Amino acid sequence: MTNIGFIGAGKMASAIITGLNQEQFSVHLSGRNVEETQKTAQALGVTAADNHADLIQISDIIILAVKPSVVADILSEYKTEKPIVSIAAGITLADLSTMTTDTQPIVRIMPNINATIQKSTTGIVRNAHVSDDVFATVKAIFESVGSVHELAEKDFGTFTALAGSSPAYIYMFIDAMSRAGVLHGMPKDTSTKIVAETVAASAEMMLKSNENPWTLIDNVSSPGGTTVAGVVSLEQNNFVATVIDAITATIEKNNTMNK
Ligand SMILES: NC(=O)c1ccc[n+]([C@@H]2O[C@H](COP(=O)([O-])OP(=O)(O)OC[C@H]3O[C@@H](n4cnc5c(N)ncnc54)[C@H](OP(=O)(O)O)[C@@H]3O)[C@@H](O)[C@H]2O)c1
Incomplete structure (x- = not known):
């Protein structure tokens, strides 16, 4: 069985561990505070390590599930040749290489908060030192909490926004x-439930029909009807440009973070 070690026992680690098939993976956890980590590990039905060094020793793959600002400190203190998986926003493979060795196998991951309900949309990229077997295992870990998209690293900022x-x-x-x-x-x-259900079902419809969004918009816009009145109002109020600006702002922030 593959031993997976998580450094950091917060929201994302808990969400991923909740979805993991523990018949396939043996999971170990090492947080900042030993007592808190033991409680979290017990709640998740996994093993708590006494410290990061012990965790690295027993793990085949180490997942760094700490805030981006903590990653460099951990990697400079704990050296290993084992594959490292980082889920830290904004930290590139090149950044991670400078914190490790020249031959360190590194996988960069960007999950989202929907991992909590096993519906994360996750981006993944690896460096040249990650074997196909290790990459397949890391993919399987994140597929247990949703879908996984292999990306060029240049697209990670865009993926982080989207x-x-x-x-x-x-x-x-x-x-x-x-x-x-x-x-x-x-x-x-009542209103929130109605809208949330409609958003979820509309997204499902888009994925199932495989249609272009504008075709679906046209399909529900009867001539002279209520829906087209709202569509035109959204257009007049710069809905599309406003959304694009928000995504661009997110990408720009991502590109300057941790630099
Ligand atoms: N949440 C999201 O939606 C999301 C989405 C994509 C990517 N991510 C990435 O996921 C990572 C974790 O985010 P999160 O939301 O899970 O944050 P979080 O809930 O704050 O978890 C981080 C955990 O790391 C622990 N920690 C701090 N210093 C540590 C150390 N030296 N050794 C071991 N553990 C340490 C923290 O413990 P204390 O609380 O005791 O300090 C906390 O339990 C981040 O890098 C973030 O960029 C998060």
Whole structure:
């Protein structure tokens, strides 16, 4: 059985471990505080290591699930030739190489918060030292919490905006629509549930039909009808340009973070 060691026992590590098939993987955890880590490990049904050195010793693959600002400190203190997987936003393979050895196998991952419900949309890229077997294992780990997209590293910033940060923008859209429901007299919780269900089903429809979004928009816009009135209003109020600006701002921030 492959031993997977997580350094960092926060939200993302817990979400990924919750989805992992523990008949396939033996999972170990090492956080900042030993007592807290033991509690988290017990709740997740995995083993807590006493320290990072012990965790690295027993693990075949080490997943760094700490905040980006902590990654360099950990990698400079704990040296290993074993494959390292980083989920830290904004830290590139080249950055990680400067913190390790010239031949360190490194996989860079960008999951999203939907890992909590095993529906992460995850980006993945590896350096030249990662074997096909190790890469397949890392993919399998993240496939257990959703879908995995192999990307060119130059696209990681864009992926971070479109999948990592976008849940916040989608929540904003849902909140704006449900607030409109409140404005027109509907209770907020009812309104939010209606909008969230409609967003989830519309996304499912788009994925299942494989249609271009504009075709689906045209399909629900009857001539002279209610929907086209709203579509035109969104256009007049720069909906598309506003969304594109938000994604561009996210990418620009990603490109300057940790630099
Ligand atoms: N959350 C997301 O939606 C998301 C999406 C994509 C990528 N990520 C990436 O995932 C990583 C983890 O994010 P998160 O949301 O899981 O953060 P988090 O909940 O704050 O978890 C980070 C954990 O690392 C622990 N830690 C701090 N210093 C440590 C050390 N020296 N050794 C071991 N553990 C240490 C923290 O412990 P204390 O609390 O005791 O300090 C905390 O439990 C980040 O790099 C982030 O960029 C997150």
